[in-house]
Amino acid sequence: MKVFELVEELGLKVFSGHKGLDREISGGYVSDLLSDVMGNAQEAQVWITLQVHQNVMAIASLKDLAAVILVSNLEPQENTKRNSDDESIPILGTSLPAFEIAGKIYQLFNR
């Protein structure tokens, strides 16, 4: 599944990084602890988190993640959006909390 397909399926908001919308997604990882994501997330996963600052994009880029999904109507900081555009890694948004959006994505990947 590509990032834009996930956006369409789940009605996600696209904040930035539009050039990366055709990245292929391998799965997902849910965590708000940066060292956990650094150590355990896998390439091309979508990262579900409530962290909105710049370091999120540094990690997303170093780990070659497909996209970042901000939960519960949270919005990225301006410099975070800028980094997302530079790296072509989309930042997406949802009104749902992490548990619910992760559940939906899990279902999409296992149907």
Added chain:
Amino acid sequence: MKLTFAIQGGDFIHAGHPSSEVKKVLKQLNIDNKIIKNVVIALYEAEVNVVAHAYSGTVNVEIDENKITILVTDEGPGIPDIDLAMKPGYSTASKSVQEMGFGAGMGLPNIKKNTDEMWLETEVGKGTKVKMLNYFS
């Protein structure tokens, strides 16, 4: 090949810059992707430890035919108990650092896990040196 980067304590905005540059260089050198991933994880954690826990630091990278050696040296408070610091989950990160999602106490264990060899030298009140080595095959 040798590369050097400076790190400023507290400067979370530029955290990850040395890791990102080293990643690019290793890609250009066609190093195995799995090894690049390991090096990037370890270097990022060492870098962020300087930003989060020390005052200033330097990253020295040396790449040769069959290995990459990275030395991260900082001026900072040092680590009073290395065994304790290496324990997964142990952290003295400040509240504001924790709110950013750092301070899980996973950084040093991540370095250990992702390097072939790791050395930690520290002097309380002076600073810390972390040396990391990864072989390319």
